[in-house]
Amino acid sequence: DSGVTQTPKHLITATGQRVTLRCSPRSGDLSVYWYQQSLDQGLQFLIQYYNGEERAKGNILERFSAQQFPDLHSELNLSSLELGDSALYFCASSVGSGANYGYTFGSGTRLTVV
Amino acid sequence: EDQVTQSPEALRLQEGESSSLNCSYTVSGLRGLFWYRQDPGKGPEFLFTLYSAGEEKEKERLKATLTKKESFLHITAPKPEDSATYLCAVQGGRRGGSYIPTFGRGTSLIVHP
Numbered sequence: 001d002s003g004v005t006q007t008p009k010h011l012i013t014a015t016g017q018r019v020t021l022r023c024s025p026r027s028g029d030l031s032v033y034w035y036q037q038s039l040d041q042g043l044q045f046l047i048q049y050y051n052g053e054e055r056a057k058g059n060i061l062e063r064f065s066a067q068q069f070p071d072l073h074s075e076l077n078l079s080s081l082e083l084g085d086s087a088l089y090f091c092a093s094s095v096g097s098g099a100n101y102g103y104t105f106g107s108g109t110r111l112t113v114v
Numbered sequence: 115e116d117q118v119t120q121s122p123e124a125l126r127l128q129e130g131e132s133s134s135l136n137c138s139y140t141v142s143g144l145r146g147l148f149w150y151r152q153d154p155g156k157g158p159e160f161l162f163t164l165y166s167a168g169e170e171k172e173k174e175r176l177k178a179t180l181t182k183k184e185s186f187l188h189i190t191a192p193k194p195e196d197s198a199t200y201l202c203a204v205q206g207g208r209r210g211g212s213y214i215p216t217f218g219r220g221t222s223l224i225v226h227p
Binding site: 002004031033042043044045048050054055056057058090092097100101102103104105106107108 | 145146148150155156157158159160161163201205208209210211212214215216217218219220
């Protein structure tokens with residue numbers, strides 16, 4: 001157990017629907033990062049939050065949004081889902097706002113859009 | 115834009131057969147090169163951070179080295195439990211308020227008993 005908790009582990013939904021993925025960071029970590037991993041794209045950075053505020057943005061679609069709550073857990077909202085959104089979504093956390101000591105990743109949510 | 119290329123894409127070894135994985139990168143001002151291990155169905159697990167050419171880090175059968183253009187992950191006398199995908203990432207320019215690593219697509223290693 002890495003200390004980063006992601007729920008649900010698996011999600012199957014239809015095109016056009018909206019889903020919410022949840023992440024609880026490791027105790028003491030203030031930063032949360034969201035990544036998408038697919039076979040053809042590898043691990044792609046989506047967005048980072050640090051202590052409740054958005055800190056960095058990557059290749060996140062406008063249909064996707066995220067937030068970090070006062071208790072530091074984070075949610076990634078995916079809407080108007082398309083078949084191409086099927087992927088593994090990982091949450092990672094770190095103490096500060098950098099990766100020098102490495103990120104701690106959760107086990108991921110596998111999203112299947114049918 | 116930071117770029118990372120890992121080779122080979124896949125590698126099969128016999129137990130005890132040492133080898134190396136390669137990570138070539140282009141980055142404007144390296145602020146760290148990272149190696150992660152990822153097991154099937156799990157999130158990546160942090161292994162090493164390297165900062166400057168000539169630096170080396172070791173952990174059990176793994177040794178990471180860094181030059182100005184590439185990094186190698188040397189695996190000495192691997193065991194079946196070393197089978198995993200190994201990811202390399204580089205941290206260079208800022209994205210917004212943070213330095214965010216760019217990941218390569220990884221090398222899938224299988225070690226046969």
